[in-house]
Amino acid sequence: MKKITKTKNSVTLSSLDKRMDHLEKTMENLTETVDNLAQATAKGFANTVTKQDLERFATKQDLENLGNKIDNSLEEYTRTFRVDYDELSSRVRRLESTVFKR
Numbered sequence: 001m002k003k004i005t006k007t008k009n010s011v012t013l014s015s016l017d018k019r020m021d022h023l024e025k026t027m028e029n030l031t032e033t034v035d036n037l038a039q040a041t042a043k044g045f046a047n048t049v050t051k052q053d054l055e056r057f058a059t060k061q062d063l064e065n066l067g068n069k070i071d072n073s074l075e076e077y078t079r080t081f082r083v084d085y086d087e088l089s090s091r092v093r094r095l096e097s098t099v100f101k102r
Contacts, residue, residue, distance in 0.1 A: 058066075
């Protein structure tokens with residue numbers, strides 16, 4: 001191997017080797033970083049919504065209609081209990097008045 005001497009404007013082979021090693025490691029790190037960024041970007045696009053997906057979502061009007069439908073169903077369901085309660089409460093009042101008058 002030839003020995004290169006270092007002068008004011010020249011460098012040795014070992015210093016060039018060190019610089020090349022450093023540049024190669026930097027390129028590897030840069031390549032790895034770019035790969036990681038590409039994978040993260042791909043994952044981000046995998047979670048996006050398409051126009052077809054948006055069409056399947058409920059609109060504000062759909063949700064309001066559903067809420068009204070639920071309210072009406074609950075109203076019908078509780079109406080039955082109110083009627084039964086009213087009938088029973090009047091009977092219980094009569095019984096209480098009869099029992100506690102004695």
